[in-house]
Amino acid sequence: MIALVPLLFASDALFTEVGETALPGAVTTCGSLEKDFILEVNGGGVLLEDFDRDGNMDLVVVDGSTLARAKAGEPSLPAHLFLGDGKGGFAAAGDAWNLAGGRWGMGGAVGDVNGDGWPDIFVTHWGGDRLYLNEAGEGFRDATLGSGLEGDRWGTSAAFLDADGDGALDLYVVNYLAFDPETVPARGSGCTWKGHEVMCGPEGLVPVHDQFYRGKGDGTFVEESLARGLKPERAGFGLGVVTLDYDGDGDTDLYVSNDSTPNFLWENQGDGTFVDVGFRRGASHDANGKEQAGMGIACGDLDGDGRPDLFVTNFSGENNALYRSTGSGGFRERSARAGLGGPSIARLGWGTGMADFDLDGALDLFVMNGHVYPQADKAGTDTSYAQLDQFFRGDREGRFAEELLSDAPATTSRAAATADLDNDGDLDIVALSVEGPVRVLLNGAEHGPDRHWLRVRLVGRGGNTAGLGARVTARWKDGSRSVDVRTAGGFQASLPAEAHFGFGALAELEALEVRWPSGVVQRVEAPALDRVLVVEEEAR
Amino acid sequence: MILAFVALLALGAPQQDVAPAEETTALEEEVSSPAVVLDRTPQEWPRAEAGAWSDWTPEVAPEGELLVHMRTAAIHYRRGDLPGSLTALFELLEAQPDYPPALYQAGAIYFRLRRYGDAAYAFERYLAVAPQQVGDTRALGHALYTLGRYEEAAEHYRRVIEASGEQPEALRGQALTEWRLGRPDEALALLGRVLELDPEHEEAQLWRARILHDEDRPEEALAAAEAARERDPFEPQAWFLLSRLYFEAGRDEEGEAARARFLQLDLVEQETRVIESQLLYAPQQPRLRARLIELRASTGDLAAVREAFAEWMQFDSRGVAVRMHAIDVLVSLEDREGADLAAASLKAVAGDDADAWAKLARYYATTRQRSLQVEAERRVGELRGR
Numbered sequence: 021m022i023a024l025v026p027l028l029f030a031s032d033a034l035f036t037e038v039g040e041t042a043l044p045g046a047v048t049t050c051g052s053l054e055k056d057f058i059l060e061v062n063g064g065g066v067l068l069e070d071f072d073r074d075g076n077m078d079l080v081v082v083d084g085s086t087l088a089r090a091k092a093g094e095p096s097l098p099a100h101l102f103l104g105d106g107k108g109g110f111a112a113a114g115d116a117w118n119l120a121g122g123r124w125g126m127g128g129a130v131g132d133v134n135g136d137g138w139p140d141i142f143v144t145h146w147g148g149d150r151l152y153l154n155e156a157g158e159g160f161r162d163a164t165l166g167s168g169l170e171g172d173r174w175g176t177s178a179a180f181l182d183a184d185g186d187g188a189l190d191l192y193v194v195n196y197l198a199f200d201p202e203t204v205p206a207r208g209s210g211c212t213w214k215g216h217e218v219m220c221g222p223e224g225l226v227p228v229h230d231q232f233y234r235g236k237g238d239g240t241f242v243e244e245s246l247a248r249g250l251k252p253e254r255a256g257f258g259l260g261v262v263t264l265d266y267d268g269d270g271d272t273d274l275y276v277s278n279d280s281t282p283n284f285l286w287e288n289q290g291d292g293t294f295v296d297v298g299f300r301r302g303a304s305h306d307a308n309g310k311e312q313a314g315m316g317i318a319c320g321d322l323d324g325d326g327r328p329d330l331f332v333t334n335f336s337g338e339n340n341a342l343y344r345s346t347g348s349g350g351f352r353e354r355s356a357r358a359g360l361g362g363p364s365i366a367r368l369g370w371g372t373g374m375a376d377f378d379l380d381g382a383l384d385l386f387v388m389n390g391h392v393y394p395q396a397d398k399a400g401t402d403t404s405y406a407q408l409d410q411f412f413r414g415d416r417e418g419r420f421a422e423e424l425l426s427d428a429p430a431t432t433s434r435a436a437a438t439a440d441l442d443n444d445g446d447l448d449i450v451a452l453s454v455e456g457p458v459r460v461l462l463n464g465a466e467h468g469p470d471r472h473w474l475r476v477r478l479v480g481r482g483g484n485t486a487g488l489g490a491r492v493t494a495r496w497k498d499g500s501r502s503v504d505v506r507t508a509g510g511f512q513a514s515l516p517a518e519a520h521f522g523f524g525a526l527a528e529l530e531a532l533e534v535r536w537p538s539g540v541v542q543r544v545e546a547p548a549l550d551r552v553l554v555v556e557e558e559a560r
Numbered sequence: 561m562i563l564a565f566v567a568l569l570a571l572g573a574p575q576q577d578v579a580p581a582e583e584t585t586a587l588e589e590e591v592s593s594p595a596v597v598l599d600r601t602p603q604e605w606p607r608a609e610a611g612a613w614s615d616w617t618p619e620v621a622p623e624g625e626l627l628v629h630m631r632t633a634a635i636h637y638r639r640g641d642l643p644g645s646l647t648a649l650f651e652l653l654e655a656q657p658d659y660p661p662a663l664y665q666a667g668a669i670y671f672r673l674r675r676y677g678d679a680a681y682a683f684e685r686y687l688a689v690a691p692q693q694v695g696d697t698r699a700l701g702h703a704l705y706t707l708g709r710y711e712e713a714a715e716h717y718r719r720v721i722e723a724s725g726e727q728p729e730a731l732r733g734q735a736l737t738e739w740r741l742g743r744p745d746e747a748l749a750l751l752g753r754v755l756e757l758d759p760e761h762e763e764a765q766l767w768r769a770r771i772l773h774d775e776d777r778p779e780e781a782l783a784a785a786e787a788a789r790e791r792d793p794f795e796p797q798a799w800f801l802l803s804r805l806y807f808e809a810g811r812d813e814e815g816e817a818a819r820a821r822f823l824q825l826d827l828v829e830q831e832t833r834v835i836e837s838q839l840l841y842a843p844q845q846p847r848l849r850a851r852l853i854e855l856r857a858s859t860g861d862l863a864a865v866r867e868a869f870a871e872w873m874q875f876d877s878r879g880v881a882v883r884m885h886a887i888d889v890l891v892s893l894e895d896r897e898g899a900d901l902a903a904a905s906l907k908a909v910a911g912d913d914a915d916a917w918a919k920l921a922r923y924y925a926t927t928r929q930r931s932l933q934v935e936a937e938r939r940v941g942e943l944r945g946r
Contacts, residue, residue: 214675215598215643215841223834299819300807307770309800309822311830337674339708348808352774356740362708399601400675402707419742 034378034411035386035426035449035461042109043079046458049097050084053455054394056207057087058221059146059199061392062176062259063434063454065099065127065512066371069139071117072157075552076106077439077516078113079450081458082125082143087201090146095121099128099143101160108442108462116159123147127435127512131180131189134239135483142191144175144512146199153239168241173228174199179261179508181272182489182537183248184292187482188237192250192274192508194258195228197221216395222279227255230276230284234292237483249293256281260317263506264328265491266301267349270539272489272504275303277314277332277511300350303330303343307353312338316436316511320374320383322418324501326493331360333369333387333511336396336403340364340372340387344418360385360412363422366403367410368392371436371510375447376522377463378413379471385412386425388451390432406430409451425449426461433459437513440520445473445550447520472523472549478505479556480536486517487557489537494521495530523549597647598673598841602666602681605650608658613689616660626656633665640843640875642669660690664697671699673840679703695724701733705740713737728758736767744775762791769801781805794861796825828855843875850885857889865889866898878909880916887923896927907936914943 039046051060065082072078078101085096099119102110124146133140138154140163151167152160164170173195183190204225205211211220232250233241245251256278266273271288275298278284282305285298298304305311313335322329327345334340339361343351355361364387371388378384389407396405408430412420436451442462449461465471474494478487486505493502503519523529532544536557547553622630629652636644649666652659667682683700687693698720704713717734721727735750748771754764769784782805789798799822806815832855835848849872856864869886876882883906890899903923910916917939924933 212838212841215673299803300815302804305800307774309797309826311826350808354774356710357742361740362710365706365708399599400670400673400678402675402677 033424033426034413034465035463037426037428037459037461038108039457039459039461042460042462043102043458046081046100046102046110047456048081048083048452048458049086050455051086054207055219055392057199057201057204058197058219058225058392059087059124059174059201059204061219061454062126062196062512063370063432063452064125065144065514066435066437066450066452066510067128067130067141067514068437068439068450069130069507069514069516070104071101071139071154072103073138074103074106076104076443077441078102078104079110079458080119080128080130080141080143081452082128082512083121084126084455085121085124090124091201096124096145097121099125104441106441106443108448108460110460114159116155119143119152119160120150120162122150126175127177128514129178129180129191130507130514130517131191131488132483132485133180133189133191133235133237133241135188135237135485137479137485139486139517140239141514142169142178142180144178144193146174148172149175149178149193151239163239167239168243169233171231171243173231176259177261177508177510177512178514179263179274179506180488181263181274181506181508182235182484183232183272183288183294184234185271185537185539186237186292187484187538188235189484189488190235190292191233191241192261192276193231193233194261194276195230195255196259196279197257198226198228213393213395214398214401216393216398216401218393218395222257225257227257227278227281229255230258232294235483247293249289249295250286252284252296254281256284259315260332260511262317262319262330262509263489264319264330264504265489266328266345268326270491270535270537272537275317275319275330277317278311279313279315279335280311282311283314283332302346302351302353305353306339306341306355312341314341315368315370316372316388316513317509318372318374318385319504319506319509321502322374322383322414324499326500326502328502328504329374331372331374331385333372334364336366336368336391336401338365340367340369358418359420359422363410363412367407368403370434371451371513373436373438373447373449373510373515375438375520376414376473377411377447378465379446379467379473379522379524381522381524381526382414382416384414385420386410386436386438386449387412388425388433388436390434390454404430406432409433428459428461431456435512436510437515439516440475445475446522469527470525472525472527474521474523474529474532474547474549475552476503476505476519476521476532476534477517477552477554478519478534478536479554481538481557481559484537487534487536488517491535492519493533493535494523495533496523496526496528497530518552597643597650600650602670602678602685605653605685606657608656608689613658613660616690618661618693622659622661626652626659629655630661630665633662637665637669638874639877640839640871642673642840642843645669646673658685658689660686660693663689664693667697667703668699671703674837676703676706680707694719695727698727698730698733701730701737705733705737710737710740714741726753726757728754728761728764731757732761732764732767735764739767739771744771747771748775760791762788762795765791766795766798766801769798773801773805778805778809782809794825794859794864796822796829799825825859828859831855846872846876846882849875849882853885853889857893860893862893862895862898865893866895869898869902873905880906880909880913883909884916884919887919891923891926899923900927910939912943914940917943 048064067080083097098121101113101117122145126144128143143150177194207219260277274286276284286294318331330343342355367389369387409425411425438447441448446463446465451459480487633648663686670679680703701716714737735747739747751768766788772781803818886902921936
């Protein structure tokens, strides 16, 4: 384990890549370098949380496989837990934390599924998904068998939520498409892009419906997709999911990004059943009525109106889409006027996040980029396979200025998640490329009297111990900002269950308000800033 | 010939005579050229010495090798063989670096191939040797816009309009760019000017509706969207916007109806986009062309069906099967005028094909064109030895 010194922050970019020192030797695999099949392009997953509750963020890296391994019936490369040192460095966890390989790991989600106060993990796969229970911070136990989560689809992202307010976490699994290497055509079968032979899909392949599992609160689940209304007219090629309360009614809704098919906005009807209102609310297509190739999702309240805004990364040739919430309960795609349209057209975005990374009081965005086709480096594509990642510095008017995320060279980025890895109050990033080293990007934001912050962690009563779905609102003299507590976000990623705020020069809050999933509203008067604040749910 | 070529480009080109239609026959017999050119880039083109084309004007007709290459490019283009056309232009530009019409037409082809960076490069090379022709290059603005280079696009549209006056397409392009740059009032004013110049400009009307919607001016947006739908009832985006506007106005029933129509048209549009993209790079795919027509017909979009057949027939200039298919489809759509044109076209290429004459005989019988029916039946009899 290596401590990281301030000397590393020598560049102009906000983030500095320190993976080689922070996480030496950690790499992932995702099929062949040639990318002959669509299965080989997603890369692995990143799950961040404090699994041993020592106050430092830990990291689970979900690894993939190769077609040769899969065809031979060999398990995928196993996911790994790396324990954080709280200074931005990690070390491999001991054997008790070992995770098994499945068929081909993708992403996953973190949540306390049995209400014991310890974060558990769910890992999506092409093939059977996996559930691991956290044994009181001592290790993981494979609890897949008998959990009701032995799905055999191609899961990508997933979200834990308490959909019906019963105090037990439920699970939404985003599925991509039906993939059989024996029947899906390989590159060279006539699938072309810009005149070049490329791997086939998703167009022409069969999208697969997502799944909803009702949690029983003991680590077991029952699939209730149909009963909950979670079956759209047409399935989507699902890649990303975020939980949010888009309509402010206190229950948890879901937004799902779909590749080349309309995105879903599943509105919770208050009883844990859902209706897709994506089209009606203006969040399914871009402003021109075109379904985009949705990849990752970021979510945040950009203008402090108490309604979350959404940001979706898309394919090259399309713009990433910023869906701004409107007063009428819907969304308008307003990417260009925010300065997010043009800079994304040559890029293919994946992992993303919206937070106040520079702690100036306005939300920023980052986007991890990289193409799916190695052939993107051929003539006439207007893009490239390896791409630079982007940081969009936000202002208080909801406009963004593009900057490089780091000084790292162009690569084929995929999943990413944010957390305060070095306990300095700003959010850092862990990211994957489609294959290769795990990347750690430490945030070099200025700190001082003009850069106040607050991290809020919740302790809920009942089974939803991390308070997923709670809304935390910071109120000050002439403004407020709300953050929904979630672990789902980005692409094939899971975030720590906490609310992060940057306040700039604002040194004093009037109050912090927590609206718990149970309906309890709790107020913390004038909380001190620049710290981790833990709020325990009061009894009704 | 160049006028037809230019019409196909639909982008506006320097006007020059290149090849008379009757001289195209031999080339039309050739198979499409291989698509090796798609792995090449325009950055490979050699450069002419400074001032080499300073005397060139659009009125100067090509001669000799220039004429041959330009003619070949035009023929391939007319057949829908964009890689073939581009190959001819590459050869020309390697022999005669920076020949302005070749640069321009390469830019136009790259634009149609959706290789916008290459299109922009070709147009910029064209302007470097023919700066006085900036008024012809609104397509460069379109390419820059599509690449997300909005500031550059806005500047270029301004130059085009300054040089050649208020072209509706350049004004529309500038309007969209202004909107992308966060200047909606300027965008609306420009679109208003487009509609003054061309009241039937459906895209301008649709974009005006979109911007008004984005600016929270719902009544005006609704009126504009309804006008756009009137102009092109098969454009899914108009229905999409209408649906949004109806829902937001609480007119749920109309919203649902518009949404249903949008979904129907959009489904067709999605598959159409995929097929058209494939045909751009490999035009010799009758199965895809037939599917494209089937899709167009499924929405009742007669104009689009006719256009798709016309493109197919240009590519397959002597094809009997496509013309027989056209008669069937156009009859099923009750397009008598179109079916008559298809029948006339079939008659022109039927030659000694008895099945073609039999099809014509049946068509003429159905449409009670007796003398033509008799002639067709006579030919069937001759060919079948009766």
